[in-house]
Amino acid sequence: MATDAQAFVKEIPSKSEQFSEWYTAVCLKAELADYSPVRGCMVVRPYGYALWENMQRWLDDRFKATGHVTAYFPLFVPEAFLKKEAEHVEGFAPQVAWVTHGGDEKLAERLAVRPTSEAIIMPMYARWIQSYRDLPVLLLQWCSVVRWEKATRLFLRTAEFLWHEGHTAHATSEEADAECRTILEIYRQLLEDVLAIPVLVGKKPPSEKFAGGDWTYTLEALMPDRQAIQAGTSHFLGQNFAKAFGVKFLDRDNVEKPVWTTSWAVTTRLVGSLVMAHGDDRGLALPPRIAPIQVVIVPIPGKEREKVLAAARALAERLKAVARVRLDDRDEYTPGWKFNDWEMRGVPLRLEIGPRDVAANQAVLVRRTGGPKATVAIEGVEQAVARALDEVQGEYYARGKAFLDEHTLSVATMEALEEAMRERRGFVRTNWCGDQACEDAIRARTGASPRVIPLDDRPQGACLVCGRPSTATVYYARAY
RNA sequence: CGGGGCGUAGCGCAGCCCGGUAGCGCGUCUGGUUUGGGACCAGAAGGUCGCCCGUUCGAAUCGGGCCGCCCCGACCA
Structure with a gap:
């Protein structure tokens, strides 16, 4: 909600x-x-x-x-x-x-x-x-x-x-x-x-x-x-x-x-x-490979507290082999509170286990990246978690790559560069003759600085400032 | 380092203009009931109002200085 x-x-x-x-x-x-x-x-x-x-x-x-x-x-x-x-x-x-x-x-x-x-x-x-x-x-x-x-x-x-x-x-x-x-x-x-x-x-x-x-x-x-x-x-x-x-x-x-x-x-x-x-409006969001806690297990005690906690502990024990796992068995917080708290802390996966799940020998798997809750059988839960961790990792990278591509563009003129830095920001690819004066002109007019010349650079075209032959492809951006 | 803002209970804030008993929500503590998306009831604790100086009978409130933090720029990983 x-x-x-x-x-x-x-x-x-x-x-x-x-x-x-x-x-x-x-x-x-x-x-x-x-x-x-x-x-x-x-x-x-x-x-x-x-x-x-x-x-x-x-x-x-x-x-x-x-x-x-x-x-x-x-x-x-x-x-x-x-x-x-x-x-x-x-x-x-x-x-x-x-x-x-x-x-x-x-x-x-x-x-x-x-x-x-x-x-x-x-x-x-x-x-x-x-x-x-x-x-x-x-x-x-x-x-x-x-x-x-x-x-x-x-x-x-x-x-x-x-x-x-x-x-x-x-x-x-x-x-x-x-x-x-x-x-x-x-x-x-x-x-x-x-x-x-x-x-x-x-x-x-x-x-x-x-x-x-x-x-x-x-x-x-x-x-x-x-x-x-x-x-x-x-x-x-x-x-x-x-x-x-x-x-x-x-x-x-x-x-x-x-x-x-x-x-x-x-x-x-x-x-x-x-x-x-x-991160997002809910807080931190961590890719699984760097997350200190990859899976948090939240028991939902219901009327069978001891039974559920025992199942949650067993689940945590199983998962230790494939993931950095934390069992949140704190009694002073409700499950809903814990869901929000662990999402805020960026934990990539959550497993919920309540009376219904214990009865059916399953758990509910939820991803920090979103999507519907999924039911997974305890039998084979290690594989399900490992697979979900990989997929979440991939999803974070894919999102980042799409964003980077979307915000990287090429320009051929100073006007286009100025407009790009003003309207879109991100990386702007330019041709450069190698003259410091041309770089300084771009800095002065856009507020951006030259960030990187690609490793396998094959310069072509003309310097966007002076028109002389390009000797390097330079990505400009405003920077931290 | 320039421009703007903020600093009051653990957190988020009100009170300041117009000086006079320091408040609210959340959290915390105790007891009980709860638990599938931030539970509820009852009771309780918690503050040198960032620091210093000044004005005043009296300062969270007015004036000056300092410190810290945030935001926007300029510089740097």
């Missing part, structure tokens, strides 16, 4: 009408996060952290499978180190938090709280790498970093956030670039196969690359408000950091050379993307 649903979610604004307010309310109501007493810093609550943990686990398995090992580097970066790579420090300096005192004593050299760790990792590489035999070095660390943001939002932009950062060193440019692409593909699979968020994959134009790197690979997703969000980045750092920090190796040809390095990251921002991508 829609009116009841409305009444229930009165504390969650409409997603279509007040997207930002909706987003914040969902993060808070679903207990993903809360505000902390520290300005700009959030608390990741257990349910939100469980989402992050699932991403972590999935990613870490793949990082390990591709030869990476985990280490931990210090939180503090001496100022002198941060300043070694000129472009790098220029890029990050405005956002750095500084430690100036230890106890009561003023430090001789202030320490940056890492905004990213290149500057503390490179000096270590300089000590560890001597020979081509020491390469590649494939390290990552899971940690938090601090960037003193002016305007913050739960998960999407906070002063401190969680991430992993990979830092690899290679003997050749080709190998380093291949590493970047390997990681990019892992990220793409995380986004599309696990989080059910379709992405555009490619390179950043130079203006948007990582400070200090040569080029940056990126994944760009489109949120329901038709703004792009950077979902992950993989940076080809060239020899810039190696030269700045003196990371050299003696190659097979007996020549000393700077190493080629990469760095890459995804952050807890992905939790925010997940909320925005799939």
